[in-house]
Amino acid sequence: xxxxxxxxxxxxxxxxxxxxxxxxxxxxxxxxxxxxxxxxxxxxxxxxxxxxxxxxxxxxxxxxxxxxxxxxxxxxx
Numbered sequence: 001x002x003x004x005x006x007x008x009x010x011x012x013x014x015x016x017x018x019x020x021x022x023x024x025x026x027x028x029x030x031x032x033x034x035x036x037x038x039x040x041x042x043x044x045x046x047x048x049x050x051x052x053x054x055x056x057x058x059x060x061x062x063x064x065x066x067x068x069x070x071x072x073x074x075x076x077x
Contacts, residue, residue, distance in 0.1 A: 002052050003074040006042040006060060014065030015039035025059050027052075038070075049073065 010018045015033040019040045023031040030043040042060070046052040056071050 003045045005072045007038040007070040008040040009068040010039040010065045018065045021063050
């Protein structure tokens, strides 16, 4: 199982709507609108890194109002 944080920048005023829509995507375990350089932070999980990539590109990035994403896979050192 691969887990990742997805940091999202949105258009002005769109953070809450983006977080609500992303929270409904299969594999997303948390989606919250926040303050700071990113507008929404998502925690997601997938069977492998390829599936995670497909989720981000095909589902997360297709949500209206998103301008940029940064995916940070969780590592266990």
